[in-house]
Structure formats: C-alpha cells, structure tokens
Amino acid sequence: MTTRRQFMVSVPAAAATFALADNFVFEAAPARAQQIDPLKGHFHPKGKAPSKFTIEVLEKAKATLPLADTRDFEEQKKGFIAPMQDLKIMADAGHVAWDMERFQFLDAKDDFDSIHPSLHRISRLNNNYGLYEVIPGIYQVRGLDLSDISFVRGKTGWIVFDPLVSAEVVRAAWKLFQDHVGEGLPVSAVIHSHTHGDHWGGVRGLVDEADVRSGKIPIIAPVDFMEFTVSENVYAGNAMNRRLFYQYGLLLPAAPHGYVGQGLGQAVSAGATGLIAPTRYVEKDIEEFEVDGVKMVFQNTPNTEAPREMNTYIPEMKALWMAENVTATLHNIYTLRGAQIRDPLGWSKYIGEALYRFGLEAEVMFASHHWPRWGNDRVQEVLRGQRDLYAHMNNQVLHLANQGVTINEIHNVYEVPKSLQDKWFCRGYHGSPQHNARGVIQRYLGFWDCNPATLIPLSPRDSAPLYVEMMGGADKIMVRGRELHDEGKYLLASEIVDRLVQAEPDNEAAKDLLADIFEQLGYQQENPGLRNSFLAAAYELRSGIPQGETASSSSPDIIRAMSTELFLNFLGIRMDSRKAEGMRFTINLITPDTGEKFLVELENATLTNISGFLADKPDLTLTINRSDLEQTMTGAKTLDAQIAEGNAKVEGDASILKQLASIMVDFDPRFEIMPGTKAKTEVTGYVESGIKGKADPYEAIPRQTIAE
C-alpha cells in the first residue's frame, strides 16, 4: 500500500530517492537548472569544485592525522572468509534495497580534493562487504547495511546479534553465512542489543514469528525495549524524518562531491522492516543466563547510545560484545536528525564498568558497527580511549561552561585532547566534537546563552530585512558575500548571505551564492553528518525540495509497538489547536482485549488523556479492541468502518468523533528548511490531503525506523 504521506517517510530508500531526485527535481524546476558551466564530474549543474582554501584545509587536516597507525585496515580485513558477490540486493517490492556499486569510487583514488581525508579513510574501511570470522564460533557479515549482523555458535544453532534494518539484506547475509560456515544449522536465538531500527528491523528475514511465539526461538532484548523502540521517534517524527535529509544526505548521490558514506556504515538499507516483540527481557543491571547453551553475561546500559541498550560478555569465548556503545568512532551525544541529548558521563561510566568487569580478560571485542578488536591490550586500549572520550567531553565542556563559555561559543573553544585525537576510534565519524559539545551544554543548561538579546529573538525572516537594509541592500551584500567567499572566509560569508536569503527567499543569485558557500564548508568536514547537512542545504537551495512520492509500505509492526497512550498523546500533537477553540468534550476509551481504559478530554483547545480513569458522565464512550484499533491506526480500516461493522461500539454523542477528526492534521515531510526552496510544481499523482481525499484522521502516521 502506498499512501500519500509515505513520500519522504520511507526515504532511506537510497535508490528510490535518487531516482526521485533524477526524475523530479530538475524537471520540476527547469528555471533553476540553468546549465552554466557545469563542473565536470559533479552531479549538479551548479556544483563547484573545492576551492584552493578548501584544498588547503584538507591538506592541513591530513598533516595532523595519525596516518602511521594502520591497524584499523588490518583489523577490518582480518578473518575475511568470502565477499558478498552481488553489489546490489533487491527489495521484494522491486526496487534496490542495497547498492554497494555506488561506493566503489571511494577505492579508485587515494585522495579526493572534495572529501576530508579522514572521512575518506572511514568510508574506505566501510567498503568491506562480506563474511568474516571474528573467532572460531563467531562470525559477522559486514557492509550489507548501516550495521553489522553477528552470528554466535550455540549448542543447537546460531545466536544472532542485531539483524540489520530490513529483511532482504538479512536474508542475503544469512545465505552468504550459510554458504560458507553456517553448517545448515538454524537460528536458535536473536538478541537485539538496543532500540534503534538498524538493530532489529530485519528480524523477519530471519525468523518466523510463530517460532518466536511458540518459544522455539527466543528474542532477547534490554528491559523496556518495546516502549522505547517506537517512542523516541513518534512525537517529533515528521520533523526528524525531514532532518534525516540533512544528516543522512538522502537526496545526495554517492559521489566525490556528494554523499560519501555515513561513518557508522555506508548507508541504510531500503527493504521491508519489521519488528517482533522480544520474549525475554534483561531486567537487572547485570544478568547472567544461557542462550542456546552458551553462558552470556548481559550488562544493561540505559540512556547511553540509545534509551535502552545492553552489552554482552561470553566468558567461555572471552568475547565482549559492546553493542553500539563502543565502535570505531566518537558517537552522537546530540544527533542532528534530532533526539534528546544523551548522557556522556553515564555512557563513559558504563564503558568503564565493562572494562573492569569483562575487559581485563576479554581477548576479542566486537560490535554492531565497524570491525572487531583482537588481543586484550587492544581491547583495553579501545575501551579506555572511548571511556575517556565521553567523560572528557562531558567534563571539559562543563568546565568551560562554568567559566562562562556559552552554547554559541563552545564548539569554537572545546577540543578533544591530542592523545585522543590521535586514536582513530575517537574521531568524529558520527558525532562531531563541535555539535556534541553544544549538545552537552544543551543537556545541562539548555538553548539559552543568557544574553537577553537571544532570549526571545525575532524569527530569522522577520529580523533579516533590517539587516539587509542596514548592510546597504542586496547588491552590497552580494558583493561582500562573494568577496568573503573568494577569500575562503565561508563562515563569515554565510552570516551575511544567509540574512539576505532569509529576507529575499526568491533571490536566486543569493541562494546560489549561499549554496556555493555551504558546498565548500561541506567539503571541509570530517564528520559525515556535518558534510551532508551543508551539501543537502546547497542541493535544496539550487534545486528546491523534490516533490513526489515513493512507493513504499509502512510496517504494521511499528504501529503494534505503539502503546495506546502514545497513540493518544500523538493525536494531541496532530490536532491543530487553533481550530479546537470552543470545543469541549469527554470521551471514555475502553480496549477490552488489553484491559485498558482512558479518559480523553478536549478542553481549552488541548487534547489530554489519562490512563486508568473513566469519566462518570462522558459525552461519548468508545469501546474497541486494541487489535481492531490497530487496523485504524495503520490506515487499513477507518474508524467509521469499525463502527459500521460492529468492531467498535459507540455510546453517546457520536458526532464528537467527527469534530475531533476535523481538526486533525496530516504532517507533510516536505516543509522548507532553507527559505525559497519549496518547488513550485506539484508532481501529478501526489495525493495530498485535501486535494485527492484525506486518509483516516485516526491513522497513526507510522514512521520509518530511524537507524543510528
């Protein structure tokens, strides 16, 4: 089923997206796609080569990198058994789910003048693509998704750690594994290390839900896994999905001037995602039990890289699984797609605990991204470095904040200590020191720098016209902006040209200049999220936001994982309260099959609910099984149809449901970020609400799983 809002919602569909970009962007905005001296080899007609200043920045950066340390390349290759032959993996829906072909250019040259050498390095490391032995009895298939899938030999079969994002790539990984070392043995257990989608989304490619329900195949996860799997991405989900276009550069083709990987892995696969509820939760801080005859010690690490996450130690193999808590990068304290700020001090302490609990004897350490580390010295070196990286960031940022450095300055002041900069696994391939440092201040002190001028500032578009006027008008800004650009002072140039674009969203010359400025800043970044964000903004300034939809279906599994309370909370967010002024009613919602009851009230233009309560005199009582309600939440059956078929029972004033439906809004993930980038041409076939009919207002708007 394809619905109107699945346009960008599903977009980590790299191939589908690029096809979309090709088909729509330039055709939809022909006026903008002027063929002015296109740079050879650049994917965009307005694209520019790196300037001499950018090349200088990259050369200087290269001189500071610990290039003599080549252990990552040795470790990445170690244990290689077989390559994955097919560079493309097809989705069941017919599109390409995974495409490694587009990253082959990374190995063609030792240097690209448009890619930071350190970023190029991690992207080459992430070009590993195939089956690897970690130690006898532990294997990984790497490079088939953003994450790795790991197989540990149990008594009767294979214990699987973290089955990727989508079913198709998991099936391909399983086949590759079975072709060489799987011995034809079945999956005997699945472990989800944490709540992010790249660690569970492909589970249905591996196991049949009936086998999980019957107890044949346990699925093990940290406590509260289901609650946190969905909740992190619902309330601000539409905004997060839009922001993924920046952090993950979803519209950028893989190319030297475009997308070059995501640091954690090359990209996110685009097949079918699913979720099966775990059957065993690890509840205590430390819990030890056998999984298919293998003794495992689980360490819960809540509120680290994910709201719920756990490390695992396998004593008889001296193998330490560090989930996503320790990979080959500085991870995100603040993630650019948007999320609550993580706790770097807690994260550091859990790594420290893993070091002293398991790391003193572990002989191999593996994780859900990147490659393993062998030998106790190396395991300890990486654990110690990562422990100190997060603690240093927490402590030194707060040290500076306590001396008056603000959120608007910290990224220019804070520095990772040299001893950690020299460790490749502390480089900013996912989190950057800059945006993480700002995140630490945000966590403890919030957004305000304490200068009243920034306390309740004008909106950028309201203040910009005065700036433009005071700077002497658009022409002067363009002259000075171009000078600064030509002098390589890109951040200064962006300060003034951004004001002009804010004031004059239709000023094509200004948008083009700002795009040129952003493009150079993008080329200069080591961190893929920063690079992608600059390049994505340049892309949208030049081409506008593509309009259209992709063919992708949403996963009912995700809706099933959404609690009724979460669904009701989200209805309160979807409701346009400006239209609810004057409305007042009370609804009792009862779901007999789950034994839940909710008191829902609309009052003061606000929709609230409280679980476990019912009103004495409700205006309406709605009784519906949760299993039927899910049909409505997924858009498979309208609430009206549920009532007509007798699945939902209504007592009282049924017109209330219509009132409520009339004030629900479908969020559109194509909102503008940079001014004047909304493409003017609507693509035919895009079914926008209000134009070609509206979907059921009680649909829950499923979100694509967000990988991390």
Ligand SMILES: [Zn+2]
């Ligand atoms: Zn991950």
